[in-house]
Amino acid sequence: MPPRPLAAGFEIGEDPGVAIVPPSKRPHLVIVGAGFGGLYAARALRRAEVRVTVIDRSNHHLFQPLLYQVATAVLNTGDIAAPIRAVLRSGNVAVILSEARSIDLERKRVICSHGEVAFDLLIVATGASHSYFGHDEWAGDAPGLKTLEDALRIRRRVLLAYELAEREADLPARRDWLTFVIVGGGPTGVELAGALAEIARHALARDFRNIDPTEARVILLEGQDRLLTAWPPELSDHARRSLERLGVQVRTGAMVTAVDGRGVGIGEERISARTVLWAAGVEASPLAKSLGAPLDRAGRVKVTPELTVPGREDVFVVGDLASLEIEGHPVPGLAGAAIQEGRHAARNVLRSARGQPLLPFRYRDRGAFAVIGRGAAVGVAFRRFRIHGFLAWVAWLLIHLLFLIGFRNRLSVLINWAYSFLTLRRHARLITGLPFGGEPRGPS
């Protein structure tokens, strides 16, 4: 790929490899989104000869793989989140708390909720969320899990369901409060189902007088014919058996066709449940649309092998917002992939600023795991090793501790895990944000 002229607004020295460029003349890189892709790109560039501005609508980076543990009262919010400012404190990175609404590629500006930010180079990393498959009206009755607020909302609903069941004299109504439906059998759905079953069987078992929490039903619905479709079928079987051992009812081939505050419909059939959680589908951040590039079915930007928007060498897309196939294999929507893409985009940003040809991204598949419960997980490591059970669980723990940002968070997570593992209790069983105290209107 031939070197291309630099974008207007900055210059660099004769030999870009060694010249010291005065800060004010350095190209301005804007990174939208401080998830794994954006944050690791910024970290890779904090000593480089670019000025970096990170824009995020939240003040914290979130370690999303552990978000379901906040939702299920194992961890505190503070354990899996770190202030973006604190993480990027040293170096040449500015952080702006604002929501990017759209991108004007022609004028090279990010249009934010607070105003416009001009860029020379851009990395878009605003990720993806779950998808209600065109039924956004289900969102209120079946919340998904993407932000800390989502996790606290789910925690509130789950804990409140037991409280309201305890108060409820009518037996069928009580049963509905004690029925938990999770839609979507991917990693998040599997992890939520396992954790909810453990809450019922262990954490809450002795805490109530009128109800028996171990009678709670946890039902996991998956539209396709097996759980964890991104993994090999044998691991799907393991996951299913492990969940069933915990008491989860797993139903595959179950397409949800209706959701309301009293349950879900699967075609003609109806499951009564006061708590429905959504863990299905993928829908890219709407920012993708303003990039004027081809999108895939989930709304993700089909990027070039160099991770750029087709036709631009100054605009990169990484993480869950990017859609890329390498040798026929799609790069998966995992934290590890986003980190690698973020770092690669950082490298290409510098090459672009120096007029050097961009390099194609190579994905190193180190593996992926899903936890089912205490001492049980399934996963594939390095594309080849399929592991399950206790070994997979230990591997999962170590990998997640390793990638958590900050010593403080690692220590705190480790303590909370040890506490849950040894006592079977849940430390973070707090309902916050009740609308009117213990109002009997049900969870919101």
Place this chain on the structure above:
Amino acid sequence: MPPRPLAAGFEIGEDPGVAIVPPSKRPHLVIVGAGFGGLYAARALRRAEVRVTVIDRSNHHLFQPLLYQVATAVLNTGDIAAPIRAVLRSGNVAVILSEARSIDLERKRVICSHGEVAFDLLIVATGASHSYFGHDEWAGDAPGLKTLEDALRIRRRVLLAYELAEREADLPARRDWLTFVIVGGGPTGVELAGALAEIARHALARDFRNIDPTEARVILLEGQDRLLTAWPPELSDHARRSLERLGVQVRTGAMVTAVDGRGVGIGEERISARTVLWAAGVEASPLAKSLGAPLDRAGRVKVTPELTVPGREDVFVVGDLASLEIEGHPVPGLAGAAIQEGRHAARNVLRSARGQPLLPFRYRDRGAFAVIGRGAAVGVAFRRFRIHGFLAWVAWLLIHLLFLIGFRNRLSVLINWAYSFLTLRRHARLITGLPFGGEPRGPS
């Protein structure tokens, strides 16, 4: 005081001291509120021959003396709260999540948001909150600190103020974002002011590019002529000097006459500030009114020396909701006093059930402390020893660790304190609950 006949609905054996009463015949004690007073009463009775039901509108007991540390991002919500059910798991105590709306003394029922609960004996312990002195319309612009939600709201406002200052190009507007006013110079106000000054000077000092957090102004307003009026004047002086050393502007004799989203008025004078926090006044829970007993100016129930509502030996009031003078000294609104009252009411509940005369409450004043900052506190121990500085601070730490409920919370608080003390950082710097991402409308 002569023994009185038992309330209808329960009987006890011939010799109430030793007889085993079948559980269904045991008198039913209802405790409203699981703060210090209610929780310690319930704990004292969990093996006694009464059936106990605890009603609270929240699912957690809150360790209020450390709430300001959640608001100022030192501690997580989970560190200072424990699920009431988990604390009262063993024994004969049922817990109901519901809001008590009023009390029908004639029919012996607590009217809750979810229905009615009948009682034979009652302990009311719903506490008190701050008071806007008839200006409840100030609550939105000057939030107080009483619940976990309050603490998260204050944390959000404070952290967001720095974020919005960073984005603000206009210098006077930026200055307003960096001005923090605290109304009320009691322990909560003093502790908040000290903590906010430390955030500005240490925790955030190096994290911004456009603003210098050390330029933030923290202004503490007190209507009377000194801070901490419940303490001896020499400790007020110490507190003031310690705060001023941290950079806090302390203004005594400053009566706030106006509050809005842009600042406060003190008579003719105006202080522009985008963050105003309220820590003044005392207003008892409105439940007091339905007890038909004489109330003091703050709306607290004037209880008998036995902690009962005058004229009743089956209805007790403890903690901040009770107003009691012993030998001319009012029992203070402190956690320690509430705990002692709760335990004493538990004792008298049993005596009432057995038809024995009730005993008057004696308050053991073990002391009270207020923290000003890292290594600085003031306090009085055992009515006689006035201490300040590092020694008082260590005493404060130890006392609070000792009274925190649960080993898990103690460990977590200890780690967070050690972290803050050693690194000067704030672990829990998370903004949650932003209305629309980083919307520039300002905090809500």
